[in-house]
Amino acid sequence: MQAEHPAGEDSGQVDTADVHRAIDEIYREESRRVFATLIRLIGDFDLAEEALHEAFTAAVEQWEEEGIPANPRAWLVSTGRFKAIDVIRRRKTFGASVAEIRSQPASTQPDIEKLDEAHFRDDHLRLIFTCCHPALPPNTQVALTLREVCGLTTEEIATAFLAPKSTIAQRIVRGKAKIRDAKIPYRVPSRSDLPNRLDSVLSVIYLVFNEGYSASSGDDAIRADLSSEAIHLGRVLLDLLPDPEVMGLLALMLLHESRRTARTTADGDLVLLEDQDRGLWDQDLIAQGRQLVERAMASGRFGTYTLQAAISAVHANAASASQTDWPQIVWLYDMLLVAEPSAVVELNRAVAVAMRDKPEAGLELIDAILARGDLRDYSLAHAARAELCRRAGLTAEARAAFREALALSMQEPQRRFLKRRLGQLG
Amino acid sequence: MRFVCLGYADLNRWESMTEGEREAFMEKCFAYDDELRRNGHFVGGEALQGADQAVTLRPRDGRIDVTDGPFAETKEQLGGLLFLEARDLDHAIELMSKHPGATFGPFEIRPANEAINQLLAERDKAIRGSQG
Numbered sequence: 001m002q003a004e005h006p007a008g009e010d011s012g013q014v015d016t017a018d019v020h021r022a023i024d025e026i027y028r029e030e031s032r033r034v035f036a037t038l039i040r041l042i043g044d045f046d047l048a049e050e051a052l053h054e055a056f057t058a059a060v061e062q063w064e065e066e067g068i069p070a071n072p073r074a075w076l077v078s079t080g081r082f083k084a085i086d087v088i089r090r091r092k093t094f095g096a097s098v099a100e101i102r103s104q105p106a107s108t109q110p111d112i113e114k115l116d117e118a119h120f121r122d123d124h125l126r127l128i129f130t131c132c133h134p135a136l137p138p139n140t141q142v143a144l145t146l147r148e149v150c151g152l153t154t155e156e157i158a159t160a161f162l163a164p165k166s167t168i169a170q171r172i173v174r175g176k177a178k179i180r181d182a183k184i185p186y187r188v189p190s191r192s193d194l195p196n197r198l199d200s201v202l203s204v205i206y207l208v209f210n211e212g213y214s215a216s217s218g219d220d221a222i223r224a225d226l227s228s229e230a231i232h233l234g235r236v237l238l239d240l241l242p243d244p245e246v247m248g249l250l251a252l253m254l255l256h257e258s259r260r261t262a263r264t265t266a267d268g269d270l271v272l273l274e275d276q277d278r279g280l281w282d283q284d285l286i287a288q289g290r291q292l293v294e295r296a297m298a299s300g301r302f303g304t305y306t307l308q309a310a311i312s313a314v315h316a317n318a319a320s321a322s323q324t325d326w327p328q329i330v331w332l333y334d335m336l337l338v339a340e341p342s343a344v345v346e347l348n349r350a351v352a353v354a355m356r357d358k359p360e361a362g363l364e365l366i367d368a369i370l371a372r373g374d375l376r377d378y379s380l381a382h383a384a385r386a387e388l389c390r391r392a393g394l395t396a397e398a399r400a401a402f403r404e405a406l407a408l409s410m411q412e413p414q415r416r417f418l419k420r421r422l423g424q425l426g
Numbered sequence: 427m428r429f430v431c432l433g434y435a436d437l438n439r440w441e442s443m444t445e446g447e448r449e450a451f452m453e454k455c456f457a458y459d460d461e462l463r464r465n466g467h468f469v470g471g472e473a474l475q476g477a478d479q480a481v482t483l484r485p486r487d488g489r490i491d492v493t494d495g496p497f498a499e500t501k502e503q504l505g506g507l508l509f510l511e512a513r514d515l516d517h518a519i520e521l522m523s524k525h526p527g528a529t530f531g532p533f534e535i536r537p538a539n540e541a542i543n544q545l546l547a548e549r550d551k552a553i554r555g556s557q558g
Contacts (some may be wrong), residue, residue, distance in 0.1 A: 185514040
């Protein structure tokens with residue numbers, strides 16, 4: 001097709017390159033939402049995936065001839081559904097199993113034309129909540145969400161998680177089997193279940209983010225993709241479900257992300273928050289994060305993600321570690337401890353207290369946690385203790401604590417950091 | 427869809443309760459079972475004697491070994507089974523979350539294997555039919 005016949009002109013000819021570009025874009029923007037609706041109509045993940053691809057194949061052929069329909073999404077859903085019925089008919093001819101016939105779509109034609117934005121949004125949420133159902137093991141929730149909601153390939157997920165492809169593939173297959181066999185419903189949880197079920201979705205998103213953020217090993221670029229995938233998912237979820245904790249989580253991820261380039265050296269060594277070049281922090285991400293924190297806090301119904309984001313926002317506001325509003329940070333940690341008591345949060349609070357008052361004050365709190373028997377095997381507890389001893393001038397104790405931390409640490413960048421610190425103590 | 431709910435209980439906690447407390451607890455469980463019955467969710471159930479009374483058969487070298495005790499030793503013992511009819515897994519979770527037994531120990535909810543149960547039902551029917 002020639003370029004002088006742009007799409008929609010009287011010639012009735014459609015520019016193929018334009019159509020292909022448009023289809024590519026529709027695929028990027030819409031395919032997972034079309035998929036989400038197809039699952040509801042067809043009742044089976046695998047069949048919906050097959051139908052989705054057949055629908056796009058049909059779109060390439062038909063739209064080249066007839067141009068792009070007014071509502072491409074509805075066209076794709078309708079076409080996908082018919083393709084699925086074809087697949088079922090073909091399978092039946094060859095003797096399908098009971099399970100396959102059970103997944104047959106209702107014979108009545110659903111009113112696809114009447115599918116409006118609200119239906120698609122609901123289906124998108126259904127897909128997210130189903131993939132993050134607490135009856136599925138957490139690592140299955142993660143794999144399913146990346147595969148089914150984000151549309152990553154099994155290979156991409158395996159590479160990002162440094163796992164064999166077969167392991168990830170198996171998780172996805174087993175997850176889908178459990179959804180089918182244990183009859184995990186494809187629906188948005190009821191209002192009373194929503195807080196619990198949302199927790200599960202948020203923790204999957206945060207897990208994906210952290211996997212991409214904690215540059216423990218592997219290809220950094222691929223892992224950074226994982227973080228941006230999580231942020232994208234956070235934005236999608238916030239658009240679908242404007243809950244304060246969704247704002248809080250998105251803010252937390254954006255604020256962490258704003259420091260990505262500052263938190264490691266070119267050699268991949270960790271740089272502590274206080275030593276980071278704050279000029280490298282991404283001010284645009286900080287502004288977005290801060291605005292979300294404020295919105296979430298203003299709702300008065302926020303939880304632990306918002307509080308963590310608020311702490312991160314206080315750091316983002318400060319020109320240097322010493323100019324940080326440490327009383328505010330200690331106060332936020334106090335609230336976090338009420339919302340979700342944990343020894344790790346206590347440890348972070350102790351470090352903030354040390355910054356607000358003096359190293360000895362934080363040291364006393366950390367020693368109390370360790371004396372209780374908590375965090376004894378937690379490398380960062382000993383590293384924090386070592387750091388405070390060093391600042392308090394307790395060199396011998398600092399050395400012993402760094403050695404303890406080193407013995408417990410498994411992460412290579414962290415180990416290099418601890419060794420450097422030990423070296424500096426002489 | 428049929429779900430089998432396995433109710434576990436901490437035996438030490440049970441032993442530490444007074445007779446009155448046990449009766450009150452059982453009564454609460456029965457009352458909720460009744461509510462499930464009235465709505466057509468309670469298909470059946472079996473209460474179990476303690477794991478001390480159990481015997482486990484295990485295949486070994488082509489023979490069947492008989493040993494005392496339950497198959498898995500855990501702090502929580504399987505105390506009873508409840509057969510539940512529910513729309514889907516979320517519905518089963520919703521129904522069993524309100525069961526007083528769920529406050530006492532873990533409740534495992536397992537979807538019944540309907541394909542095998544179908545075969546069982548057919549065998550059952552065949553034997554009954556032949557016995558006339």
